[in-house]
Amino acid sequence: MEETAEEHQARQEMVRTQIAARGVTDPRVLAVVRALPRHLFVPEGWRHQAYLDTPLPIGEGQTISQPYIVALMTALLELKPTDRVLEIGTGSGYQAAILGMLAGEVTSIERIAAVAAQAEAHLREVGVTNVTVLVQDGTGGYPPRAPYDAILVTAGTPSIPPPLLEQLADHGRLVAPVGGQDLQELVLIRRDGDRYEEYPEGAVRFVPLIGEHGW
Numbered sequence: 001m002e003e004t005a006e007e008h009q010a011r012q013e014m015v016r017t018q019i020a021a022r023g024v025t026d027p028r029v030l031a032v033v034r035a036l037p038r039h040l041f042v043p044e045g046w047r048h049q050a051y052l053d054t055p056l057p058i059g060e061g062q063t064i065s066q067p068y069i070v071a072l073m074t075a076l077l078e079l080k081p082t083d084r085v086l087e088i089g090t091g092s093g094y095q096a097a098i099l100g101m102l103a104g105e106v107t108s109i110e111r112i113a114a115v116a117a118q119a120e121a122h123l124r125e126v127g128v129t130n131v132t133v134l135v136q137d138g139t140g141g142y143p144p145r146a147p148y149d150a151i152l153v154t155a156g157t158p159s160i161p162p163p164l165l166e167q168l169a170d171h172g173r174l175v176a177p178v179g180g181q182d183l184q185e186l187v188l189i190r191r192d193g194d195r196y197e198e199y200p201e202g203a204v205r206f207v208p209l210i211g212e213h214g215w
Contacts, residue, residue, distance in 0.1 A: 003037050003039070007037065007039055007050075007051075010050075010051035011033075011034060011037070011038065011051055012034060013051070014033075014038075014051040014052075014053075014067050015030055015033050015034050015067075015071075018053045018066075018067055018068050019033060019067060019068050019071045022068055024068070024071045024072055024075050025075075026074075026075040026078075028079075028102055029071055029074050029075045029098075029102070030071070032074075032098050032101045032102055033067065033070070033071050033098065035101075036094070036097055036098060036101065036126065037126065038050045038051060038064075038067065038094060039051070040122060040125055040126060041058075041064055041092040041093055041094040041097075041122050042056055042058070042064060042092070043056075043057070043058060043059065051067070053066055053067065053068060054066050055069075058091060058092045058115070058118070059114070059115070059118070060112050060114060060115050061207065062091050062092075062112070062115055062207060063091070063207060064091060064092040064094055065091075065095065065154065065206070069186075069204060070094065070095050070098065072186070072201070073095075073152060073154075073175050073186070074095070074098055074099065074102065074152075076173065076175045076186075076188045076201060077099075077150040077152060077173050077175055078150075078173060079099070079102040079103045079149075079150055080103070080149070081102070081103065081104060082103075082104045082149075083102075083103040083104055083105075083149035083150055084103070084104060084105045084107075084145065084147075084148050084149050084150075084169075085099050085103045085105065085106045085107070085148060085149065085150045085151070085152065086106075086107050086108075086109075086141060086142060086145070086146075086148040086150075086151045086152070086164075086167065087099060087106060087107070087108040087109070087151075087152045087153075087154065088109055088138035088139070088141075088151070088152070088153045088154065088155070088164070088176075088209070089108075089109070089110065089138060089153065089154035089155045089209065090108040090109065090110035090115065090116055090119045090133050091110070091115065091119065091154060092115075092118070092119060092122060093108075093118070093119030093120070093122040093123050093131075093133075094122070095152070095154055096108040096119065096123065096128075096131045096133070097122070097123055097126055097128045097131065099131070099150075099152065100123070100128040100129075100130045100131040101128060103130075103149075103150070104130065105130055105132075105145075106130060106131040106132070107131075107132050107134065107142050107145050107148075108131055108132065108133050108134070109133075109134050109135075109136055109137075109138035109141075109142060110133060110134070110135055110138070111135065111136065111137060111138060111210060111211065112135075113135045116133050116134075116135045119133055120133050137211040137212055138153075138209075138211060139157075139161040139163070139164075139209060139211030139212050139213035139214045140161070140163045140211070140212060140213065141161070141163040141164050141166075141167045142167075143163075143167060146166075146167035146169075147167055147168060147169035147170075147172065148167055148168060148169060148172060149169050149172050149173075150172060150173050150174070150175075151164050151167070151168055151172070151173075151174040151175075151176075152174075152175050152176075153174070153175070153176035153177065153209065154206065155177070155206050155207050155208060155209035155210075155214070156177045156178070156179060156180075156181060156184040156204075156205075156206040156207065156208050156209055157176055157177065157178055157184075157208075157209040157213075157214050157215075158178070158179070158180075158214070158215065159178060160174065160176055160178065160187075160189065161209075161211075161213030161214065162213065163213060164176075164213075165189075165191075165196060168189075168191045169191070170191055170192070170193060171190070171191060171192065172190075172191050173188065173189070173190055173191075174188070174189040174190075174191075175187070175188050175189075175201075176189075177204045177205075177206045181208045181215060182205065183203060183204075183205055184203070184204050184205065184206060185200050185201075185202070185203060185204070186200070186201040186202050186203070186204045187199065187200060187201065188201055
């Protein structure tokens, strides 16, 4: 986990100007994003851009989301140290690492085996040990570990997959980009018994969620 002084400084600037300045105020989220070296989750050729306010390619047609969106989605989940979390779309593993540093247990599902293997290597490198990465269709969730206190979907879906709603614990929170393949609305859902309250959180752009209950 060695880093240069420039990388450390760039990360602190990223949190100050891209995240805190845009309204993400949860102190636990800000502390974790300040501490986690994002450049280690980015392919070598893109590491010089790791702390810019932009998504970056990680191979296989996938991306690592821009830092602000990662922090915003994490803050919306209101994670507690004991929470059990489900993530749909492991990608680089950066978001999974942040969830792991804030929650008790994370199950992260990735449909592309090569991407999952790369994410597992990144998680090992930064010492996050409470994230389990599974290779399968994430739109069906993962019933063996349900219910989940928080569910995060990191790809754009036409609607919330019904299995994810079923696997959300009472009083649980789910965050997902919902809409078309090119543009989505970030949505926060809170479960209260059999009721699901939905809150719009702004326009976003994610790669499509592929699977039985996605695209």
